Amino acid sequence: DVKVTQSSRYLVKRTGEKVFLECVQDMDHENMFWYRQDPGLGLRLIYFSYDVKMKEKGDIPEGYSVSREKKERFSLILESASTNQTSMYLCASSSQGPSYNEQFFGPGTRLTVL
Amino acid sequence: GENVEQHPSTLSVQEGDSAVIKCTYSDSASNYFPWYKQELGKRPQLIIDIRSNVGEKKDQRIAVTLNKTAKHFSLHITETQPEDSAVYFCAAREGRGSTLGRLYFGRGTQLTVWP
Numbered sequence: 709d710v711k712v713t714q715s716s717r718y719l720v721k722r723t724g725e726k727v728f729l730e731c732v733q734d735m736d737h738e739n740m741f742w743y744r745q746d747p748g749l750g751l752r753l754i755y756f757s758y759d760v761k762m763k764e765k766g767d768i769p770e771g772y773s774v775s776r777e778k779k780e781r782f783s784l785i786l787e788s789a790s791t792n793q794t795s796m797y798l799c800a801s802s803s804q805g806p807s808y809n810e811q812f813f814g815p816g817t818r819l820t821v822l
Numbered sequence: 823g824e825n826v827e828q829h830p831s832t833l834s835v836q837e838g839d840s841a842v843i844k845c846t847y848s849d850s851a852s853n854y855f856p857w858y859k860q861e862l863g864k865r866p867q868l869i870i871d872i873r874s875n876v877g878e879k880k881d882q883r884i885a886v887t888l889n890k891t892a893k894h895f896s897l898h899i900t901e902t903q904p905e906d907s908a909v910y911f912c913a914a915r916e917g918r919g920s921t922l923g924r925l926y927f928g929r930g931t932q933l934t935v936w937p
Contacts, residue, residue, distance in 0.1 A: 739923045748831070750911060750929035751866070758923075798865065802923045809854050809915060809923055813865040 712814040727786040731799030740782035745796040824849040828928025845912035854915040
């Protein structure tokens with residue numbers, strides 16, 4: 709059973725703080741993704757990674773960075789948190805290749821920036 | 823990149839009725855179209871998918887149809903039940919460089935099934 713876990717379900721931070729969101733998957737997936745989910749806006753891709761130490765910008769990378777030092781772990785970093793980054797953050801992973809496309813999601817982290 | 827549009831944004835049906843959610847995509851090379859269901863407070867989960875070489879796929883009460891010429895695909899839920907109430911997302915995968923697996927998601931449809 710694929711398992712994607714995220715370090716926190718709920719997080720409250722202050723404006724200007726550096727925030728780390730961690731995601732771990734246990735299925736040896738090559739691809740990992742960070743999404744932001746806001747009501748009415750769906751799932752917006754922030755960054756994704758298709759290999760260790762590789763990263764690609766998604767649609768809304770501004771204000772975020774990522775790190776992938778190990779295959780199973782993908783971190784999202786908010787260098788200086790702002791109130792407009794209050795949101796639900798979802799991590800996902802998937803295998804590569806044309807036959808394996810399902811993205812498996814983590815439970816999400818609800819981040820509030822005060 | 824790909825652009826996926828999803829309609830309607832909200833849908834209310836009576837239990838037992840059918841529900842249809844429609845999506846369009848822009849990249850004719852897209853070749854994989856999954857649908858995810860997200861119940862309140864839970865993570866999105868894949869419920870059905872279709873590949874570009876297939877026109878229709880069915881799994882019990884849910885079915886997906888794909889019209890490649892018109893670049894649209896639809897989710898059909900028959901005999902709806904209250905537990906079908908959730909947000910449904912459609913998605914499309916680019917056909918180029920497809921091994922990377924990036925999906926482009928629609929904005930979601932909030933389906934409410936009234937008992």
